[in-house]
Amino acid sequence: MRWIARRLLHGLLLLLGVSVLTFAFTEIAPGDYFDEMRLDPRISAETVEALRSRYGLDRPLHERYLRWLGSVLRGEFGHSFAYHTSVGSLLWVRARNTLLLTGLATGLAWLIAVPLGAWAAASKRRWVRALFGGGTSLLLAIPDILLALLFLLLAVRTGWFPVGGMASLDYPSFDAWGKVKDLVHHFALPVTAMTLATLPVLVRHVHASMSEVLRSPFLLSARGFGIPPRRLLFRYALPVAANPLISLFGHSVGSLLSASLLIEVVLSWPGIGPLLLESILARDVHVVIGAVLMSTVLLIVGNLLADVLLYAADPRIRVES
Amino acid sequence: MSSHAACGAREGEPEALLQVRDLAVHYVGAGGEEAAVLEEASFDLAVGETLGVLGESGGGKSTLALAVLGLLPPNGRVTAGRVSFHGRDLLRLSRRDLDQVRGDEASMIFQEPGVSLNPCMRAGDQVADVARVHRRWPAKRCREEARAMLELVGFDDSDGVFGAYPHQLSGGQKQRVVIAQALVCRPALLIADEPTASLDATTQAEIVALLRDLRQRLGLAMLFVSHDVALLHSLVDRMIVMYAGQIVESGSRDQVVLKPSHPYTRELLRCVPGGAEKGVGPGRPRLPTILGSPPDPARWPPGCRFEPRCPDRLESCGARRPEPRPAGDAGTVRCLLYDD
Amino acid sequence: STLAQSDGAAGEVTLEDPLITNHRVGRKGGRLVTALRAEPSTFNPVVALNIPSQTVIRRMTANLIRINRKTQETEAALAKTWDTSSDGRRFTIYLRRGVRFSDGHQFDADDVVFSFELYLNPEVASPIRDLLVIGDKPVRVKKIDRFTIEFELPEPLAAGERLFDGIAMLPKHILKDSYIRGEIGSAWSLDTAEKEIVGLGPFRMKEYLPGSRCVLERNPHYWKYDQEGNRLPYLDELVFVFVPDQSAHVIRFQAGDTDIIDRVSSENFLILKRQSRRSAYRLRDLGPGTIYSFLFFNLNVTSGKDRQSLRDKQSWFRDLSFRKAVSAAIDRQGVVKLAYRGLASPLASHVTPGVARWVNSELSVQPRSIAVARDLLRQAGFRWNRAQKLVDKNGAVVEFSIITSSSNSQRLQMATIIQADLKELGMTVHVVPIEHRALIERITREYDFEASIMAFGGGDTDPNAQQTMLLSSGYLHFWHLGQTQPSTVWEAEIDRLMKEQVRTIDPVRRKQLFDSVQELMAENLPLILLVSPHILVGARGEIDNFNPAVLEHPTLWNVEELFWSQQRSE
């Protein structure tokens, strides 16, 4: 397990690098958080300067960085200018909401993609192939933003789905069944949109790697021993095809926080995306760095997870140890 | 054409285990054109008998083996013929019914043991799985059965092998696991397509010895494909020789190897480097070869397919298609030389 | 300091003089849901700045004196009455007795003194402080007795009592500790426990769900009663849901998820209107608000080689005829039609018609005339070349860029329209939308722009609130910042007039002075005024006492009076 330690160290260095560079980048972008106040007729320029110096914005970059690093060590991850609170607590709630959405959607997408891709790869029927190719092409071609907008339009036109929010106001007063119904109702639209956005890429990959495995001789051999088709597909072919899919899975874990930005914004999901965008525009620097680091952590975790899974799934790697 | 002229079909014997009649296979190439890679293949295989298939590379040996168990690749198609096994026509069975036959009553093993095993399953599980699928025994029983089979194919340490993944096994061991897989349900027929071609000499010898032994013990009938004449001669009861998609000769092993009738068989046997021709230094005698190359499956010549390369060809060979006819004791040959 | 003599407060007093309101008597119960465009950033009035935060905070806090949003005049709040000294510098405020904070603790002069101490302490750097610093000196606060406080302004200030509207009274017993610790800035932040946020407003915090909503509940100790003696507010709960997207506001309102909506864009207002016949909501076009949008040129004095081309162009911008020509060429009706779908008013003065009390009604909107514009340019020495491009005396082609904030689509549209309008004069205009902070930096710090479209407004309607923009030394004097001396005669004149009106107590005289200021602005066109968008609001039909106004907050300013005229069928 020295290997894990090495990977973690690696990740730590990456985080450090990302934080340094992010700091440098924020410096490049014009303006700072308190600039907005300059347009407020009630606030004098002196007050703005006072605030800036209070938050250390008048200090040189490296000093600000070290201060920030100190607050990371205290577990606060810096201070949000806009929200007057520590970034850690601010981000956590949104990150949870985003993870709920993307986690559900990614899970769902994988659940659909694996059997669908496998089935399409195994099918010899022309129309299945045509339908599959056409369908994934179409989904792949619809930009996320358009997809989200279409769903919004659907919700508005039909009134079947609530727009925005994760639960009704009366949620706490519902009984268990009512709660479930309410959640499903609220999650339906964003989760579907998100699922549809991630699905085609996954299906394509599953299809590609399954097609490759299906051509391999050991399947012919297994077929020669009378293993029935479904078992052949899922018990024999899938674990072998899993290898590239696991890397993909690692990648989709890595992008759990960032993949849903547009959908969150359009469908008003209280996730990290809108906050990040707002913070970038408002130059709420620590929030941005916090969010970036959070997704970097996820990136690292995703890669690590992929390797662990690969280890678990592929005896060729596992057994050698 | 007629089934009476079937190569190797011996009259008057008890009902054969496997009866192949006039089997023909076409492959659709990438460009869309069809190639008839197997034609009019007919032979019988009795219970417990071993039949060797010898022939030119590309002659259709593998195709024949695959077609019998319905394992042709997607672009291959049986266009004619009948494969009756235990009295059932395998070509007319549904995929479901065929799956019940395969692995249970008849099994197939391939050339490359390295790629015939699922890299992500334990060897023992792969053997047990075949039993599970066909016998629907409880898992424990399947495992026991698999373990017993592994012992039978010569693993002393069957527990160790049971839990091993294919990449932890040597080529010979892998091939033995495949054989165990093939035999775990005690089939009556084993089709082996060059099962030892990619193994080194020692391993090859082990596997052949094993097959010989199992044949005895399980009363197994075998269809054994190879281009190693020496190997076939030492293993099989009868042989068929294939050239350019046709069975050109069949007969008992000694008859085919020692007294070949068909010119192709004769030429082929001449190519085998034997101890006799050895020599040292640059003055070494040259090996005999067959001139020219086999015809293109998409454009067979109208007459005898070996005619362009045949040392003994007659004038009529280029135009007339030879039909199989009896030769030797219970053999056949497809050559106009023997036409009368 | 004041804190030293803390908690000398005496015993309990019952609410002796509640404020009795004068409106239709309603019925209790129900919940009102409204959407906020952004999540509040804090619940702390001392540091709160943005509209969402203030919207929430103001429902939970109260002022001594408030400005009635409808009449735009001051009225009593926590102060039962007040006296103003004859020179307008001293205010004596008499508090209502027996008022309680939402946690039941009594409110008295100590809390007032404490609150002002917070706001005035330079260390706290409250943005409110600037309101209370007049001519570089802060307001002085003195406790007279438990329910009387005296305020002394360093200089006379016309309508000085209006100041109190923006200043929420805070509970000393809650905030004292964090103030002493020097952490008042991060008190009452988003992760503060709901119970700790205590105020004097009609509602108090019940629940805050980050990213999704905050729920306020009725303050049981509120100090207003209706005429039948019912304690206000009528509503049980007031819910703010956070909906970052404008469109989503409308969608949710349409869907019945929210009950009241404000700051509707004109397009969305029309969509709502189209459907209102079928639905049960009321929509109100309140006419122009206090916001005025304008085009202005960079008249700053710049140095540095890289600004040479700007300085060349400034010779046009400084030319009044040029500015007049531009103003004459702008199709304000087109702006109203295209950018606001008819729901805006073209402007003649920077005081909008929404501020009826102060607008100079003599000024009239300049009609569009390309001919007039061309004449003006020709007289100023501009010519047109063969390609019909405008060139100046030196033969340089007139070409400049207008920067606008990329996040504001209306301003972008205005810029696009102006671009097309000025093309008819042969001017080549680039519209450069840039991101908001970058825009502010260019305008306020680097002076690196040629022209820009911006809008001001909001806040108080009193002329005093405009000093920062009008005074040549003001920090919102964007066309020419950082002047120590007024650089033009008319700017000097405006400075003089503005300073005079501050000291003038007589309202009629003040209006005259301010009218002159507006005239000067209109004549010299430092701001080429465009339009003022209408304030558009809507509410569910069953909401009674709905009395929207153009001032902040348009729909919730009288939230304590709102009630459901019939229980909603749910």
Added chain:
Amino acid sequence: MTTEAELDDVSESLLSARGLRKRYTRRGGWSKPLAVQALDGVAVEVVSGSTVAVVGESGSGKSTLARCLALLERPDSGSIRFRGDDLLAANRRSVTAARRRIQMIFQDPASALDPRWTAAEIVGEPLRIRGRERARERRRQALGAMEQVGLLARWADRRPRELSGGQRQRLAIARALILEPEILILDEALSALDLSVQARIVNLLLDLQASRDLAYVFISHELSMVRYLADEVVVLQTGKVVERDTVAGVFNEPRHPHTRELLAATPVLERAAAGGG
């Protein structure tokens, strides 16, 4: 067992390798690296115009030896001398020059030919790299080389996948021969071919040996072919030379048990009556 000392006095050798060691480490993501000693002190001597056969079970290091001898892989230690120059110590130029004199046919014909190139391009590639001839001349020579190995000129524009396995292998041989090397290393070059084609290639090899004095390192597990073709046989087992002798010596009186095992395992066709056919 042969010791290196026995080889020392062979002075006229063309290529001589001494004490070759090569160790591979395989890295799995998790485990600690796994080391395989593929060559463990191997010595080989090739005299011009002769054939050295290398036999051994799978994984015994035959291909590794071949790659080292062809200078395509650097052994961890040991020396390789070509015409007396120590190539492991030599500069880049002389290594490149020597590489051209020592050519190799790879075990896996599918991987040895770039699937994008046409047959003529493939065969002409060594010339192209050497860069002396123009394109037209290159093609002419390539066609000549193809003809030599029995490939038809009309296949010149086919790509490898359009050729049969035997044809591909011949293409590789033609390519190896075009620079007129002095040593050709054949790593199981014939195993994939069927009998008649195999025989043809063997004949070609013999002709070339006779006419050009070409030396072969012949790696195979088909002992009948080894017996037919080789002058000397080297038997490898797990990276070590366990036996080295003339063909006659190895086949008639094998000394090492492993060699005996190998021999016993090879089925030999009873030829008693075969000749009469």
Added chain:
Amino acid sequence: MRRRRKILWAVVPLAALHGLVLLAEFFAPYHYATQNRMLPYAPPTPVHFFDQEGRFHRPFVYELVPDETGMGYREDLTRPCSIRFFVKGEPYRLLGLFSTDRHLLGVDEPARLLLLGTDGFGRDQLSRLLHGGRISLFAGFLAAALSLGIGLALGSLAGFYGRWIDAVIMRGAELFMALPWLYLLLGARAFLPLSISPVQTFLLLVSLIGTIGWARPARLIRGVVLSARERDYVLAAKGFGAGDSYLLGRHVLPQTLGVVYTQAALLIPLYILAEVTLSFLGLGVAEPEPSWGNMLGELQKYHVLTSYWWMFSPGLVLVVVFIVYHHLARKL
């Protein structure tokens, strides 16, 4: 052969599209910036063949006039205006070479031929779509070329030489994938002068995005190179005395072409779309210049989304273009 035919299925429409877009001025009935303030959000003009009496005519349209509600439009049926080919219109320079004022389609005054309706300024949506494609397609191309170029160079270096070069490049790639590039873009925009044209600004920013985007293709290409360099024919070429540059250029890089093509076909759409996000941050193509991204961005306005279906046209075009690109990617 079949493969080639399948590729043609993608290439021909793409070529046609690029042709249309290149000659946008000719195919577009109007200039993309011409505002028609009487006709904001006018629906597509219906084309008629039969007049009020039911008589057949050459195709014609009626003038659109605001209807009674002031919100919509109706046709002024009093005067049919014929559609004509090769009409005189606003002058332009075709491909920047020839001055002409002929447009493919036009209509008699006072009607306007608005085949895809108008946007909020009354500008002809079709004309904008044609012009917008020019920027979008070019931007997509440019950025993809940059990403792939750098990715190819770094990825093949990493894969071919391995060891520390590989380690450095791959760590760099990880870093690049984690950084918040929007800031850099905001910063870069701040450094650009205001006076350069909006299109140039945009293209500069797009180039920056393209440059930044090397990491993903580089990783993929590295993978391919890693396996390609293990091939025996690479070893064989080494045996013939080939140097590294020969091996890379002749054997290794050609192997990566498949990945490069596929990536190109995926990246181009991605970068075309990046503009929507950029516009969000004020970094997109500025008015009045159209692009598919900023036209699509209009849909984020609720009233446009719900009321004016023809404003979806850029979305539709994008989807079609993307499908074609994906198809191409799969077949290459």
